[in-house]
Amino acid sequence: MPSPHWKAPVAGGPVDATVRLPGSKSMTNRALILAALAEDPVCITRPLHSRDTELMADALRALGANIGEDFADWQTVPGELRGPARVDTGLAGTVMRFVPPVAALAAGDVAVDGDPYARKRPMGPIIAALRALGVAIDDGGRGALPFTVHGTGSVGGGPVTIDASGSSQLVSGLLLAAPRFDKGVEVRHEGPPVPSAPHLAMTVAMLRERGVAVETEENLWRVAPGPVRGGEWVIEPDLSNAAQFLGAALVTGGRVTVPDWPAETTQPGDALRDLLARMGADVALGPDGLTVRGPGGFSGLDADLHDVGELTPVLAALAALADSPSRLTGIAHLRGHETDRLAALVTEINGLGGDARELPDGLEIRPRKLHGGVFRTYDDHRMVMAAAVLGLAVPGVEVENPGTVGKTLPGFTELWTSMPASA
Numbered sequence: 001m002p003s004p005h006w007k008a009p010v011a012g013g014p015v016d017a018t019v020r021l022p023g024s025k026s027m028t029n030r031a032l033i034l035a036a037l038a039e040d041p042v043c044i045t046r047p048l049h050s051r052d053t054e055l056m057a058d059a060l061r062a063l064g065a066n067i068g069e070d071f072a073d074w075q076t077v078p079g080e081l082r083g084p085a086r087v088d089t090g091l092a093g094t095v096m097r098f099v100p101p102v103a104a105l106a107a108g109d110v111a112v113d114g115d116p117y118a119r120k121r122p123m124g125p126i127i128a129a130l131r132a133l134g135v136a137i138d139d140g141g142r143g144a145l146p147f148t149v150h151g152t153g154s155v156g157g158g159p160v161t162i163d164a165s166g167s168s169q170l171v172s173g174l175l176l177a178a179p180r181f182d183k184g185v186e187v188r189h190e191g192p193p194v195p196s197a198p199h200l201a202m203t204v205a206m207l208r209e210r211g212v213a214v215e216t217e218e219n220l221w222r223v224a225p226g227p228v229r230g231g232e233w234v235i236e237p238d239l240s241n242a243a244q245f246l247g248a249a250l251v252t253g254g255r256v257t258v259p260d261w262p263a264e265t266t267q268p269g270d271a272l273r274d275l276l277a278r279m280g281a282d283v284a285l286g287p288d289g290l291t292v293r294g295p296g297g298f299s300g301l302d303a304d305l306h307d308v309g310e311l312t313p314v315l316a317a318l319a320a321l322a323d324s325p326s327r328l329t330g331i332a333h334l335r336g337h338e339t340d341r342l343a344a345l346v347t348e349i350n351g352l353g354g355d356a357r358e359l360p361d362g363l364e365i366r367p368r369k370l371h372g373g374v375f376r377t378y379d380d381h382r383m384v385m386a387a388a389v390l391g392l393a394v395p396g397v398e399v400e401n402p403g404t405v406g407k408t409l410p411g412f413t414e415l416w417t418s419m420p421a422s423a
């Protein structure tokens with residue numbers, strides 16, 4: 001029987017490629033939520049179509065939102081939110097944290113469940129916060145998926161305290177639905193620092209762009225009740241999904257350009273400009289987009305990735321191929337991502353002969369000569385991307401379940417294989 005694994009291609013030489021990337025998952029899913037809550041029609045231009053965004057569209061349709069089916073751009077018109085409904089979150093953090101507060105605004109019961117590992121991802125704090133805001137939720141005492149939101153068609157809202165150290169999405173979910181709560185919301189975080197500050201800034205910026213009044217202080221977000229305007233959203237390319245392509249320039253000593261890189265953005269992937277430069281890349285942002293050139297060898301990275309945790313898997317793969325050791329810290333919360341990413345990266349890098357170990361809040365990686373082998377991906381799209389980066393330099397890397405990359409980047413393996421080598 002042929003192997004179901006994907007043989008990650010070894011670079012035939014320095015890559016020389018321009019890679020046009022689909023839209024941002026985080027922006028697309030926020031735009032869909034805000035479209036479901038808007039008072040006017042919405043057009044979402046250049047959205048990401050992937051498992052996570054299709055699950056979001058389906059979830060909102062199940063709640064009564066009118067989101068068009070068949071077009072590259074998503075057209076929506078306001079619809080009354082209602083149950084009963086069933087919502088499948090898959091393994092999407094944005095769906096499991098952003099939809100329940102919207103479900104609370106629907107009249108009727110909404111049953112929410114997802115993939116097996118989704119039941120392990122942090123949900124307790126947002127369930128407790130919604131209850132404190134007046135929402136009835138039956139979770140069988142688990143503080144996790146699956147649960148049923150008993151929507152009444154309105155949410156009182158008001159002040160609430162939450163420990164969002166496990167995920168910034170616990171705060172974003174409350175803020176995005178809050179303009180439709182009777183009293184809006186005032187969310188105060190208490191606990192170790194909230195990760196992913198750029199994603200919180202994205203939530204605030206996208207609410208404000210739709211005319212919603214939002215005030216922020218340290219560890220405090222206040223959203224006033226009021227209408228959510230409709231109109232057009234133009235979704236930026238997904239800059240986190242640029243990581244592996246730009247990384248290919250570093251690994252092969254080549255050149256990769258990502259067009260339409262925004263001059264200003266709230267996306268955490270913008271940090272790649274600084275992080276890859278620190279590893280030795282030549283990074284230039286110009287009219288053609290962002291261009292990264294690899295000098296040949298490159299150094300490891302000592303970085304706190306608390307704000308940009310989703311870049312970790314690809315940076316860890318680069319670290320395993322670098323000329324010097326790396327320490328990636330501030331990312332204990334990655335244990336609650338699609339899988340326990342710290343354990344998964346250590347196991348799989350070491351399975352190829354590498355030297356990676358877990359720190360209490362991160363990873364330490366010492367470069368070593370690697371060999372081929374099966375790289376398991378744990379239903380984590382970014383493990384596929386990390387494996388592809390390793391495979392550029394290590395013959396015989398076989399990637400288990402490559403299709404799981406469709407969570408945010410369907411067609412990744414084709415796009416990856418089509419990157420031309422220079423000369």
Ligand SMILES: O=C(O)C1=C[C@@H](OP(=O)(O)O)[C@@H](O)[C@H](O)C1
Binds near residue numbers: 166
């Ligand atoms: O709000 C968002 O769109 C996201 C927030 C981050 O979650 P965490 O704060 O849980 O890391 C990020 O890792 C995830 O990929 C997307």
Ligand SMILES: C=C(OP(=O)(O)O)C(=O)O
Binds near residue numbers: 093337382408
């Ligand atoms: C953590 C991630 O996803 P999610 O939105 O499911 O949390 C990610 O994409 O790296």
